[in-house]
Amino acid sequence: MSQMKHIDNTPSTPGKFKIEKSPYNRLRLQFSLAKLIFWSLVIVGLIFVFFYRSPSSSSHVSSDLSRRSLRTSSYGGPAWEKRIKASAKVGSRNGICVLVTGAAGFVGTHVSAALKRRGDGVLGLDNFNDYYDPSLKRARQELLERSGVYIVEADINDATLLKKLFEIVAFTHVMHLAAQAGVRYAMENPSSYVHSNIAGLVNMLEVCKSVNPQPAIVWASSSSVYGLNTNVPFSERDRTDQPASLYAATKKAGEEIAHTYNHIYGLSITGLRFFTVYGPWGRPDMAYFFFTRDILKGKSIPIFEAANHGTVARDFTYIDDIVKGCLGALDTAKKSTGSGGKKKGPAQLRVFNLGNTSPVPVSNLVSILEKLLKVKAKRLVMKLPRNGDVQFTHANISFAQKELGYKPTTDLQTGLKKFVRWYLSYYGNGKKSVQ
Numbered sequence: 001m002s003q004m005k006h007i008d009n010t011p012s013t014p015g016k017f018k019i020e021k022s023p024y025n026r027l028r029l030q031f032s033l034a035k036l037i038f039w040s041l042v043i044v045g046l047i048f049v050f051f052y053r054s055p056s057s058s059s060h061v062s063s064d065l066s067r068r069s070l071r072t073s074s075y076g077g078p079a080w081e082k083r084i085k086a087s088a089k090v091g092s093r094n095g096i097c098v099l100v101t102g103a104a105g106f107v108g109t110h111v112s113a114a115l116k117r118r119g120d121g122v123l124g125l126d127n128f129n130d131y132y133d134p135s136l137k138r139a140r141q142e143l144l145e146r147s148g149v150y151i152v153e154a155d156i157n158d159a160t161l162l163k164k165l166f167e168i169v170a171f172t173h174v175m176h177l178a179a180q181a182g183v184r185y186a187m188e189n190p191s192s193y194v195h196s197n198i199a200g201l202v203n204m205l206e207v208c209k210s211v212n213p214q215p216a217i218v219w220a221s222s223s224s225v226y227g228l229n230t231n232v233p234f235s236e237r238d239r240t241d242q243p244a245s246l247y248a249a250t251k252k253a254g255e256e257i258a259h260t261y262n263h264i265y266g267l268s269i270t271g272l273r274f275f276t277v278y279g280p281w282g283r284p285d286m287a288y289f290f291f292t293r294d295i296l297k298g299k300s301i302p303i304f305e306a307a308n309h310g311t312v313a314r315d316f317t318y319i320d321d322i323v324k325g326c327l328g329a330l331d332t333a334k335k336s337t338g339s340g341g342k343k344k345g346p347a348q349l350r351v352f353n354l355g356n357t358s359p360v361p362v363s364n365l366v367s368i369l370e371k372l373l374k375v376k377a378k379r380l381v382m383k384l385p386r387n388g389d390v391q392f393t394h395a396n397i398s399f400a401q402k403e404l405g406y407k408p409t410t411d412l413q414t415g416l417k418k419f420v421r422w423y424l425s426y427y428g429n430g431k432k433s434v435q
């Protein structure tokens, strides 16, 4: 049909375009030319308006973001580049140079600080979104600034900015921790998971594959990819095709996307399946954190239980153990093999569980908090809602132990003691408001 149309519109004879030299025809030609110019301007104008003004155009959203970020006074210019270079400067022999995305996040802050402490070059990136109280992110930023880590404020979907950063610094590694976290929030705001965990990841990998040299990438997957798996403890070889939440599904998608970029472009990629990470400077949306806040406030806390009073348990993993696992993954990551978007040979592709290997029932977590806070919790036991939660998690960590030298050493009691000490000093015994 469309071919027919095309044929119909084709002039049947070249004679149709024959220019006759009468004054009337010249006038007609000038008029047609004017019309052509007029309509061309109208079309160009419409295209401009569509790409730069339409609120629904996603390409415009990211280009708008990049323009905004490059235009803001703190962006661009020699002073900004100098700050970036100073932050990313490798301070020790054999040190690595790492771009840490989500650097103002819980794990991102701890990993950035640990890298900097041992003399690696570190540059942070974070969009400081308000999924939870941004003032906590700002406080983490201050902490990092004091140790010499600068955080560029931008979204991982901002390709222009990411490319610019790679022009300024030849990062050897990317520690990709920026993500939309949280299992239950995925039912409230599904598109934020697609935006960060899928579109953002792809954007970041697109930039990494096209730069020269390509960095090695280590990124945060999640224990939630095991979903309805019932083999315990969870092994990397177990099935992960039954996610119980959209969050888990986007992390699982991330693992498949990682496979693709490794396969096509020779990017070295390591995925880390974190198991319910907790500790000082943690995330206020996580149970151990808001349980602490609500116990101190005398508010009741909902404790989930499975059918027939079944225990709900998590393999809670302390932040310092996770940091060691992240550094181990960075240190054992092999170089990417591609360059300028072309694969030159097979590259490393790995996935590791980073857990604690000892699941603890949520009710025990509450008992530990009660003792540490010296306050009795108002327990509201309720059926595990159908909102993406799974009944338990339990990591088999033998692969990470063998390849990364990963060995968690902090039990929940010890780790929560450190968390509570931090919480009380940061929020002043519950007097400062926690959002």
Ligand SMILES: O=C(O)[C@H]1O[C@H](OP(=O)(O)OP(=O)(O)OC[C@H]2O[C@@H](n3ccc(=O)[nH]c3=O)[C@H](O)[C@@H]2O)[C@H](O)[C@@H](O)[C@@H]1O
Residues within 6 Å of the ligand: 181, 182, 183, 221, 222, 223, 224, 225, 274, 275, 276, 277, 285, 286, 287, 288, 302, 303, 304, 312, 313, 314, 362, 389, 391
């Ligand atoms: O390790 C992971 O894969 C995931 O760990 C956490 O997810 P989750 O284990 O659900 O952590 P919390 O939201 O802190 O919940 C901990 C436990 O408390 C329970 N819970 C939660 C909330 C509540 O009101 N009551 C309650 O009993 C949950 O069912 C769960 O068993 C993080 O929020 C995810 O971002 C991360 O990817």
